[in-house]
Amino acid sequence: MARTHWLERPDVRIRYAASGCGPALLLLHGFPTSLELWDPIAKVLAKTHTVICPDLRGYGKSKFTSSAFASQMCRTKMVEDQLALLDHLGFSSTVICGHDRGARVAYRLALSYPERVSDLIVVDILPTVDLINGFDWFQAMNTPDWSVFGSGEAWIKDLLAHDPDLFIHRTLKSWTERDHVWPLEMTDVFIQAFRDSFVRDACFADFAAITDFDYPFEQELYRNRAQILSRCLCVVGSNSLGQSMQTVESSWARLAKQLTIEKLSSGHFVPAEAPHELFLTIDKFLNMTNRNGLSQLAE
16 A cells, blocks of 8 residues: 555545556545555556545544534535545546445536546446435345444444444455455454444444435436536446446436446455456556556556
């Protein structure tokens, strides 16, 4: 992992790593991970780009000062953090690639600030409005994190506080393909973060923010027929979303007219499970010529 730095903002302290040179490439992790999720691929991408990997607010080591957790964890706040980070590093625009929660931040940024996004890559999610509108009993059974964290019940928080390690191990195992082995140094980072009650509370607030803040905000964007103006690559794990490719395509086609969809052999955590394939997919999409980086993925 590249050396980490800190961005000090009035209401939040953001940890980030930056490496390489060239145009900006912002990599945003998802739930329940941190910037280390991108370690298998960041070094190679840094051959042609300045790769910027922050901890989203509330995750990893990025902490905010307010006690109003739900409002602090909405996508609007997270987008503001990324804009401030880009400004801090001197970039007027960026390629932005997000996984899971990070992808929600990425496409919101592309919708709200199109002049700041040259290309958009979303990894293994559906847009928030489509996800919630299509949520049913089957979906709830296959995504228990929504039932657990969406409730915000005190007894559930107590259970997670009793054994946060078990939750991380269970989540990483159940959301990946069966033969994937997680590096111990990566899982240890996720576990250490989740042992912090602040991070667990922020995760609960993140789920609340999706329904209380993000969903109505994005409904309004839909009503106004907002469009992603940049090219958009949607990467899907073949053993993950539980949605047909037709559903994925129709959902993203409503937002992005310049849409490319690629399915990779992976569970949900594509950057960790299929870094080689993800690099090739991003490389092709961005028309990069970084073939020397392929050997580094095997190191």
